[in-house]
Amino acid sequence: MSRPRGRQRGQRSRSAKGRSRVGERFEAEVGPVAHGGHCVVRLPEPESRVVFTRHALPGERVVVEITEGTEGDRFWRGDAVEVLDPSPDRVTAPCPVARPGGCGGCDFQHVTLTRQRLLKADVVREQMGRLAGLDVDVTVEAVPGDLAGLRWRTRHRYVHLPDGGLAMRQHRSHRTVRVDDCLIARHDAREPQPGVLVETVGEQQFEVAADGFWQVHPGAPDALVGAVLTMLAPKPGEKVLDLYAGVGLFARFLADAVGDPSLVTMVEGDATASRHALRNVRGARVTAGDVAEVLAASYDEPFDLVVLDPPREGARRAVVDLVADRAPRAVAYVACDPAALARDVALFAAHGYRLEALRAFDLFPMTHHVECVALLVR
Known part of the structure; x- marks a missing residue:
């Protein structure tokens, strides 16, 4: 568990490439779901344009209103403002502002929970195939702690x-x-504010900054810790490297499993989280700093197990190369972005690591986000 997973973006400022098409409407059939909370709509001639469309479902016939796009853009963005032929998985959004032109926080309130998870599985599967060249089976698992997809943050x-x-x-x-x-x-x-909180996972308590990162779904820590421990199957005496370690969630349980906290090394970019990690996993080694820079300068030794829990952009090549140099027998990769995960899985493959297992968890119901845990072994 590392730094915050990203932030709400403002609309991009860019030079117009011709006449704006914003506000124009087209009747079209909805194609497959795409990464990012929208579906692919391909407008026929004479437009011949892909429109990434929110508030739609595959197979529906809708009226799409363009929300971003000019004549010269390769693709446009849009909203399904009228549904002509609805999917059987379409429901009335429980929130009155979860609609075109409304709040941008939820992507899938118009979709049954079962179909939401199938859509997220489709996205993970597509990203793994396109970016890692792997055909994987994906099931997005429900996690206890929400009320039919609501009241979880x-x-x-x-x-x-x-x-x-x-x-x-x-x-x-x-x-x-x-x-x-x-x-x-x-x-x-x-709401995030200064101070210190105590979070409980199982029988363990963790000190965490009130305005720092901690998973927002109440069932997330248990689900992720369980997946990581099951996949890595740590043995007494094994050495562990926990990267983007946050306040030490995974390290605390791994220290218990290997029998000695001194066998656990944590690296975390946020100095405040690192200070909490020192207290949460007493006896472990903790370094605050950029993960790639820290690994390039220190801890140049073999490790049996590695946990990677990077921010949304993933670990990237430099970190993957440095992890592979330490020759762990297994790597547990916790990912909040399936595209970044797939890219890094391909990088690990170049070092002789294969994807042994993949689990996906619905830690963000009603949104397009999905959390994955992947096991990579030599």
Whole structure:
């Protein structure tokens, strides 16, 4: 568990490539789901353009309104503003602002939970095939702790309006939408603020900054720790390297499994998280710093097991190369972005590591996000 997984982006500022097509509408059939919370719509001649379309489902016939795009763009973005032939998996969104032009926080409130997970599995499978050249079976597993996909966010950030009200941002925009009650947030959800919290996982307690990173789904830590421990099957006496270690969630349980915290080394980019890791996993080695830079300068020794839990952009080539140099028998890779995971799996393959197992967890219901844990072995 590492630094925050990314932030809400504003709409990109770029030079126009011809006449704007924003606001134009087209009737079209919806194609497959794509990574990012939208589906692929291919407009026929004379447009012949791909439109990445939100609030749609594969197989539907919809009216797409263009939300971003000019004549010279390779693809456009759009919203399904009218559904002419709905999918049997379409439902009425429980939140009144989960709609075209509304809040950008949820991608799939218009989809049954079962189909949401199938769509996420399709995305993981497609990314692994396209970027890693692997044909993998993927099942996105439900995790206890939400209420039919709602009320799971234990931490939540709002825009505070001048009149005291709360708002969220529209998709790819800084524009705000008033939100009286965000349905994916728990009633006791906290906004990030200074201070220290104590989080409990199983029988272990973890000190964590109140404004630092911790998984927001209440069932996430147990699910991820269980997957990592099962996949790595740590043995007493094995040496462990935990990269992007956060406050030491995985390291704490791995230290117990190998029988000695001094066998565990953690590297984490956030200095505050590293200080908490020192207290959460007493006796382990902890270094704060950029993972690639730290590994290039230190810990140049063999390790039996490695945990990778990088931010959204993934570990990337430099870190993958440095991990492979330490010749672990197994690597557990925790990923919040399937494209970054697939790219890094391909990099590991060049070092002789194969994908042995892959699990996916629905830690962010109603959104397109999915968390994966992959096992790589020599």
